[in-house]
Amino acid sequence: MIRRTGSRAATLPLALDALAVLFGLAFLVVVMLRIGYPYELEWIEGGSLAMVRRVLDGQPPYVAPSLEYVPFNYPPLYYWIGAMSSRLLGDGFLALRLVSLAATLGAAALIARFVAIDTGGGRAPWLAAALFIAAFRHTGAWLDVARADSLALALVLGAFVTLRMRRHPLREGVIAGMLAGLAFLAKQTALVTILPAAIVLLALERRRGLAFACTAAAVIAGSTLVADAASGGWYRYYVFGLAAHSTADAALAAKFWTRDLGAPFALALLGGAYAAVAPAGETPRRDPLAWAAVAGLVASSWVVRAYPTTFDNVLMPAGAAAAILFGWGWDVVGRQAGTNRGRIALATAAGLLQFSLLAYDPRAQVPTRLDRAQGDRLVDGFHRAPGTLLVPCHEYLAVRAGKGTQFHEMAFMAVAKSGTDSTATRLLSQLREALAEHR
Numbered sequence: 001m002i003r004r005t006g007s008r009a010a011t012l013p014l015a016l017d018a019l020a021v022l023f024g025l026a027f028l029v030v031v032m033l034r035i036g037y038p039y040e041l042e043w044i045e046g047g048s049l050a051m052v053r054r055v056l057d058g059q060p061p062y063v064a065p066s067l068e069y070v071p072f073n074y075p076p077l078y079y080w081i082g083a084m085s086s087r088l089l090g091d092g093f094l095a096l097r098l099v100s101l102a103a104t105l106g107a108a109a110l111i112a113r114f115v116a117i118d119t120g121g122g123r124a125p126w127l128a129a130a131l132f133i134a135a136f137r138h139t140g141a142w143l144d145v146a147r148a149d150s151l152a153l154a155l156v157l158g159a160f161v162t163l164r165m166r167r168h169p170l171r172e173g174v175i176a177g178m179l180a181g182l183a184f185l186a187k188q189t190a191l192v193t194i195l196p197a198a199i200v201l202l203a204l205e206r207r208r209g210l211a212f213a214c215t216a217a218a219v220i221a222g223s224t225l226v227a228d229a230a231s232g233g234w235y236r237y238y239v240f241g242l243a244a245h246s247t248a249d250a251a252l253a254a255k256f257w258t259r260d261l262g263a264p265f266a267l268a269l270l271g272g273a274y275a276a277v278a279p280a281g282e283t284p285r286r287d288p289l290a291w292a293a294v295a296g297l298v299a300s301s302w303v304v305r306a307y308p309t310t311f312d313n314v315l316m317p318a319g320a321a322a323a324i325l326f327g328w329g330w331d332v333v334g335r336q337a338g339t340n341r342g343r344i345a346l347a348t349a350a351g352l353l354q355f356s357l358l359a360y361d362p363r364a365q366v367p368t369r370l371d372r373a374q375g376d377r378l379v380d381g382f383h384r385a386p387g388t389l390l391v392p393c394h395e396y397l398a399v400r401a402g403k404g405t406q407f408h409e410m411a412f413m414a415v416a417k418s419g420t421d422s423t424a425t426r427l428l429s430q431l432r433e434a435l436a437e438h439r
Contacts, residue, residue, distance in 0.1 A: 012344045013123060016351040020130035023355060026362045027133050031144045033366045035097045039375040041367070045146040046396035047072055047408035048082065048096055055083035056091075062231040062238055065427045067434055068404070070411035071234075073242040076227070077185035078148035096146035103150035104143040108132050110157035111320055114293070115327035117164050118286055122334070127351070128327030131268065135319040137360035138264050140312035148186045149313050153320060155183035156193045160293040163197065163212065173201075173211025180212070181219025188239065191220070193300040193317060196292040204288060237423070245418045246307050253306035260305060260315055261298070265322035267354035271329015272322075278332045286328065297321035326354060388439055 040046055051071060054061050061079060062071050078099070085095040111132050112125035119125060136143055143150055159179035165172050183190035194216065201209030227235040262269065272294075275286065301318035304310055330351060337343035375397075382389055382401035391398045392409035399405055412431075418424050 012341070012348045013351070016127070016348050016355070017123070019352055019355050020127055020134070023134035023136075023358075024130055027136050027143070030136075030141075030362050030365045031101060035101065035144060036094050037367045037372070038092065039367070039372070040093070040394060040396075041097075041145050042140075042142070042147075043393055044072075044408070044410055045093060045096070046394050047411060048079070048146045048148075049093065049396050050399075050405070050408065051076075051079045052082040052086055052096060053091070055079055056086060060231055062227070062234040064234060065407070065412070065415045065423065067407055067427075067430050070407040070415060070427075071238050072408075072411050073238045073414055074148055074187060075185045075223075075239055077182060078151050078187075081151070082146070093146050097144050100146065100150040101144045103154040104133075107150060107154040107157050107320065110154065110161050111323050111327075113161050114157065114164070114290075114324055115331070117161075118290065118328065119331040122331065124327040124331035124334070127330055128323045131326050131355065131358075132320055132323035134355055134358045135264070135315075135323070137365065138312065138358055139315045139319045141365050142313040142316065147313065149316050152183050152186035152190050153316055155179050155186060156190050156297075156317075157320065159183065159194065159212075160197065160289075163201070163208070163289060163293075164287075169205065169208040170211050173208040174215045177212045177215025177217075178219060180216040181223070184216075184220050185223055188243065189300045189304055189314075189317075192303050193296040196296040196299065197289060200288050200292040242414050242418055246309070248306040249308050250306070252308065253302065256302050256305045260301070261318055261322070264357050265319075265326075265354070266357065267350050268322040268326035268329065271333070271350070271354075272325025273329075275325070275328040275332045278336070294321045294324055297324075326351075 034041060050069065051061050054069070055076075061076055063069070065071075081099050082096045085099050086092075089095040089098070108129040112129040115128045116125040133143075156179070159176040162172050162176040162179060180190065180194045183193070198209065198213045198216070201212055203209070224236065224239075276291075297317040298321045301315050301321075304314040330347065333343070333347040333350075337347060379397055379400050382391070382397060382403060385401075389398050389401070389403045390406060391403075392407065392412065395406045395408050412427070415427055416424055
């Protein structure tokens with residue numbers, strides 16, 4: 001009788017498994033249907049393509065801004081890797097999106113591994129990874145686009161997992177520091193992500209902490225000095241200087257906790273909170289480093305979300321943190337429930353509700369045949385138009401139409417709005433002159 005009750009109780013979470021699989025399949029279908037789409041999935045993919053092309057052509061990615069080209073204010077790692085992928089797969093978005101997709105799958109695997117360190121396996125690790133994938137639309141439908149976010153997240157998660165191995169403190173500190181430094185070279189916000197972990201390590205495990213912090217600092221500082229010298233100071237101008245001119249919005253910072261994190265991940269956060277206060281002996285204790293890693297992931301999303309120019313992609317680290325908390329919460333509740341059918345049913349219902357909070361229509365994320373046809377028509381129209389064109393928001397279309405290279409509006413405005421220094425005023429003067437001359 002007891003065996004049958006336990007068996008029936010064990011089947012209850014299968015509904016949660018099925019929903020998690022459904023979200024995963026929806027993501028994979030969306031990716032397969034759009035990864036080869038020849039036009040942008042989001043409006044700055046074209047700018048990524050322009051920077052990769054400069055790497056492929058042997059041109060420096062960081063130069064003085066001009067009407068022909070303005071770099072984005074991001075470090076170069078994604079563009080270097082994108083160039084290597086493009087050499088194998090050819091010019092276009094496919095090669096760059098495959099880099100992001102590989103990084104996303106790696107991030108999901110690392111989330112599972114992070115949770116498994118505490119739980120020892122079972123459902124918790126893979127449900128955590130599945131929740132991260134389920135947050136695809138909430139975090140901007142960004143996991144496969146030609147941008148650096150997925151790569152930066154995968155690298156920083158790799159650093160956290162490495163730090164938690166605890167086999168060879170010095171070696172793991174160095175490897176994790178290298179991964180953290182590379183994460184910064186993909187996106188600067190990685191520095192915020194790793195800061196809490198570095199502080200905890202320096203306070204509690206001095207040797208590992210020094211190895212981690214010093215290696216990360218050496219990678220970041222060394223790469224900055226080399227890249228800045230090679231670019232004549234322009235690397236520092238874009239990657240560090242332009243960010244200093246941004247202004248945060250307190251209202252957006254406050255909404256992050258309710259609109260961006262609290263509402264969509266409510267059950268995951270409750271599960272993580274319960275894991276933190278569960279009685280000792282009933283669940284494995286999460287070490288301070290694990291909590292510091294989660295705090296860093298949330299902080300990096302919160303800090304950047306406060307700026308009005310950001311989009312939902314900045315929520316990806318917070319989504320990873322919520323997924324980890326969900327895995328921890330499921331593990332604790334599962335251990336306490338044992339074979340109690342009522343408790344398992346309650347936990348399953350909570351899990352189902354959490355996934356349901358992230359529901360979206362996959363069809364809305366896939367470009368249609370009409371989208372492709374209109375893109376083809378637009379490029380053909382540009383090609384037929386006489387003279388020079390200005391297509392500032394989608395400059396890659398002008399390149400495809402044979403109209404030469406030009407700046408991307410996002411990069412242009414980052415410089416133009418940076419103040420009244422000579423670089424900004426000179427760039428604006430170039431645009432005014434070109435318009436006055438009807439170029």
